[in-house]
Amino acid sequence: MQQLMMLKLMGGVKPYPVHEDYCIRNIRLLENGKEDPKEIEAWVNVCRLDDGGIKEIYEKSITKTPCLVPATDVFFACEKATDRPVATLTAHLDDRGDGWIHMVGSLPEVRGKKLGHAMLASGLERLAKAGVSRVWLTTDDFRRPAIKNYLAAGFCPVICEDNSSDAIPMDERWNVLLDEMGWEDRTYLTEDGEIWKK
Template sequence: MEQQQQPQLLMVREDLGMLPDLVLPEGYVEHSLRPGDEDGWEHIITASFGGEHRFDKGIAADDPYKPERVRFISMENGGPVATASAWYRPQWKENTGYLHMVGLLPEHAGKKLGYAVSLAALHYMAREGRTRAVLHTDDFRIPAIKTYLNLGFIPELADDSHLDRWIALAGQLNRVIPAVQGNGTRTEIKP
């Protein structure tokens, strides 16, 4: 019998008004898409997610695409090493940004660059007038989930499977995780 795929986890950050300043390690710079960065995006996303990812058929073909929404962290004297997109999805309210396609080259892990590039995307959302942000992620993306929690995102229990999955994640992370139920009620998920 074929196993049915579970829906992705949903996380929300309700307020983009008080974002921390973007601080990068020495030797790195943050920027939006520049000519030639498309290959860097493909390399980062393929390294992060596997499979084949084409910039022109993926991100650039999506209706919300604007080059300035695709954020990068690059080495000062080199190419892109991390990316995140400050996206918009019509199913969310107009004031809601969608953190999309966050990736990091593995050889640059451990420098908080995933946090930094995601924060850069959130700053861009705020500049566009968005006041909140959402994202989807998967249970096995533990480093990404830690990053999102550190950025102030909390789980939204939007599917019947989410609570049990977040309880398991709270145990893996050994921490209490604030969450919001689909009806807006706040709760805490304990390990």
């Protein structure tokens, strides 16, 4: 089944405070400018990815993504006391100058602390400073808390023109999902950023 797509037309970023026990920072590099293997391992751990070697997973998801610069685009939420990464989010530009939210994850132990809201605000602020007018993301139907966070931050569901491989039309998938979440707004966008009409 095709992933769900969402789009935010940038008009401003709502700040969101970070829980007092945590801070947000970018991924750190070694003094020689290369990626720190400890930071990469922490990223893989937070994303809970175990379908290959640590370096290979990171390369596939981060370093091989065109236009992504880890030092400015990969964010961690860390425990203040230990600097241990507990959540991550990537906010990067694509080759068209649009923004993307990518590879969002958190450890189960920090759920409910609203770190996702603070991380998303930080990522959107980074993209706003870069001057983007549109920010995209893809997600899965089962990621309800994340979808609610995206909706609250101003993202709208996108109705993709080509979802012919899916048994359920995209607007129906979104309607069911938003009904189950109690979300009343049904503003859907096209892939061009226009209001979608059935």
